[in-house]
Amino acid sequence: MAFSTDVLKIDPEKTAGTLVDFIRESVRTYYRRKGIVIGLSGGIDSSVSAALSVRALGRERVVGILLPEKDSNPVSREYGKLVADSLGIECHEVNLTPILETFRVYEKRDAIVRRLVPGVPEPFRFRLVLPQDLLDRDRLNVYRIEVLLPDGSIRSERVSASDYLELMAANDIKQRLRMTQLYYEAERRYYVVCGTTNYPEYIQGFFVKYGDGGVDIEPLTYLYKAQVFALGAHLGVPREVLERTPSPDTYSFPVSDADFYFCMPYAILDYVIYGVEHGVPHAEIAAALGLAPEQVARAAREFARKRDATKPLREPTPAPKL
Secondary structure, eight states: OOOOGGGGOOOHHHHHHHHHHHHHHIIIIISOOSOEEEEOOSSHHHHHHHHHHHHHHOGGGEEEEEOOOTTSOHHHHHHHHHHHHHHTOEEEEOOOHHHHHHTTHHHHHHHHHHHHSTTOOSSOEEEEEOOSOTTTSOOOOOOEEEEEOTTSOEEEEEOOHHHHHHHHHHHHHHHHHHHHHHHHHHHTTTOEEBOOOOHHHHHTTOSOTTTTTOOSBOTTTTOOHHHHHHHHHHHTOOHHHHTSOOOOOOSSSOOOHIIIIISSOHHHHHHHHHHHHTTOOHHHHHHHHTOOHHHHHHHHHHHHHHHHHTGGGGSOOOOOOO
């Protein structure tokens, strides 16, 4: 049978039932805890994880936490609160800006921006992006910084490897601080922390070690993004969340997951990953997606590079056996 986009279709009620059983068993039997704490980002993944948790344990045993900071898109807080209200769960907000300022995260990061883009007027908003022509030409993944100017124009400069590492080291503190706050909220209630990482993120290392990767359970890890959206629609996730473009939401100038990391939309990425992992010829994947075989070949190489480079993130910490 020819490869098609139907390969990722699911029975949403059956899938939800399997995940609900997993959550219930994990919390009650494996961890022997009372409930779940989950960070609500206003995105589809956290919304689906929260909805499944409510089905598994009841709304009275699920707590949502909003974790804004000064770079957050205001929509994240708005939609996160919308999800909590729609589920009827307890919800608390903790502004992380003061703690991040104590760590000098903004100061360290902004100093790099000023060095890369001299004379940029303040206050400025910026993001990191990769070239979005991956499917059309062979090229290297070299990040650029884009600074949004007061007149609406954008200044763009290439980012060196050392500057990129320094920017990410500072920015990843945001994810790690979120993890710390979630564990505080969970441990004082004798709850577990529920993760929100989907399969394309997991297999390509699009998560921060001891950040959003620091959780107790991961109900979505083996779901493709299309399947998460299908579950979200079935579970009644608000329309605003279903229509929102996925984003890491750690930069003051909004950036999508595709622009920042994947270099292609999930509507292509899902099927490239599935096809590669199931040995589907590039020509068949291309026909199903309306692409040329050479475009799929480039996408497959990009997937393999990221999968292989991030392999240690998915494995236990190395330790010698004596």
